[in-house]
Amino acid sequence: DKxxxxxxxxxxxxxxxxxxxxxxxxxxxxxxxxxxxxxQDxxxxxxxxxxxxxxxxxxxQDxxxxxxxxxxxxxxxxxxxQNxxxxxxARKRAYRQADPDAARARxxxxxxxxxxxxEGADARFKRDFLDVSFGHSCGVCDRLWFSNSxxxxxxxKNDQARANAIAVLQREFPASSGEYKICYSCKDSLVAxxxxxxxxxxxxxxxxxxxxxxxxNLVEERLIAPRLPFMSIRRxxxxxxxxxxxxxxxxxPINVPTTVQTEESLVYRRFTPELRPLIIIHHVDML
Numbered sequence: 001d002k003x004x005x006x007x008x009x010x011x012x013x014x015x016x017x018x019x020x021x022x023x024x025x026x027x028x029x030x031x032x033x034x035x036x037x038x039x040q041d042x043x044x045x046x047x048x049x050x051x052x053x054x055x056x057x058x059x060x061q062d063x064x065x066x067x068x069x070x071x072x073x074x075x076x077x078x079x080x081x082q083n084x085x086x087x088x089x090a091r092k093r094a095y096r097q098a099d100p101d102a103a104r105a106r107x108x109x110x111x112x113x114x115x116x117x118x119e120g121a122d123a124r125f126k127r128d129f130l131d132v133s134f135g136h137s138c139g140v141c142d143r144l145w146f147s148n149s150x151x152x153x154x155x156x157k158n159d160q161a162r163a164n165a166i167a168v169l170q171r172e173f174p175a176s177s178g179e180y181k182i183c184y185s186c187k188d189s190l191v192a193x194x195x196x197x198x199x200x201x202x203x204x205x206x207x208x209x210x211x212x213x214x215x216x217n218l219v220e221e222r223l224i225a226p227r228l229p230f231m232s233i234r235r236x237x238x239x240x241x242x243x244x245x246x247x248x249x250x251x252x253p254i255n256v257p258t259t260v261q262t263e264e265s266l267v268y269r270r271f272t273p274e275l276r277p278l279i280i281i282h283h284v285d286m287l
Contacts, residue, residue, distance in 0.1 A: 089154070096157075139180040140169075140190070141198040142206060150181040156191065165190035172201045227251040 017023045038044045059065045077084050096103040119127075133147050153169070156162040168190050169180055186196040198204050222228060230252045236244050 093159075136181070138183040138186055139176075140182050140186040140196050140200065141204065142200050143183065143198070145183050149183055151184065151187060153180045153182070153190075156187075158191070161191035164193040168193060168195060172199060227253055 018027070039048070060069075131147075134144065136145055136147050136150055137143065138145060138150065153162060153165055156165060165182075165187070169176075172195055182190065186199070189196040195201065216224075228251070229249050231249045232246045233243050234246045236242050
């Protein structure tokens with residue numbers, strides 16, 4: 001019929017016009033201007049933002065998408081780890097400097113929330129014992145500590161205290177470079193701008209280990225130790241039969257030659273299985 005023919009002619013004419021680049025450019029510009037006018041409406045912007053948020057939530061509900069985003073974030077962090085840490089530290093310092101009281105309040109609130117959450121005995125045991133290793137040396141006094149007893153210079157929050165510590169380290173250890181791990185005893189002196197009393201720069205260095213000294217077990221280390229730690233372990237008045245350390249830990253001087261001579265037969269035959277309990281029992285009796 002005639003109506004169908006008119007629609008066909010109009011469609012053909014429209015297709016012919018759209019093949020003209022100038023016409024397509026005018027239509028695209030008209031669409032862009034219409035979109036700009038729509039986005040100037042706060043209600044339209046809010047609907048678009050809500051639509052984007054809902055779309056992002058739906059994507060993040062997919063475990064595969066979450067895993068992909070987490071892996072991408074880890075790779076970006078590893079590729080530029082030093083700059084990422086510096087940016088994070090600078091951002092945290094900026095937050096604290098902008099409003100120190102609010103920053104302290106947020107940190108205190110976060111700590112209270114973490115402490116209020118039930119951690120469980122297994123998690124506490126893992127955190128306090130299994131994840132804490134011994135044998136880490138302080139970069140200033142060279143004494144051995146547990147891993148949670150050492151801090152890094154970059155972790156000092158106060159800028160002036162951190163600058164004092166860096167100045168002392170550069171003056172006392174000019175040949176060393178890199179991140180220092182220090183114990184809390186040395187940290188107190190460094191942040192005050194002083195050299196720690198037990199610093200290796202004062203000559204408090206350990207002699208090199210002799211090449212002929214074999215690996216020793218805990219009992220043999222005690223037998224040749226010039227001092228033994230003595231502590232008083234008593235039954236607690238609470239805790240259903242538990243024991244605890246009372247008073248200070250005292251270093252008791254030991255006559256090393258006499259001790260080694262007395263235990264010479266046990267030390268030489270330490271690999272005999274039936275004598276191993278005797279070493280431990282005799283050592284406990286000596287204490």
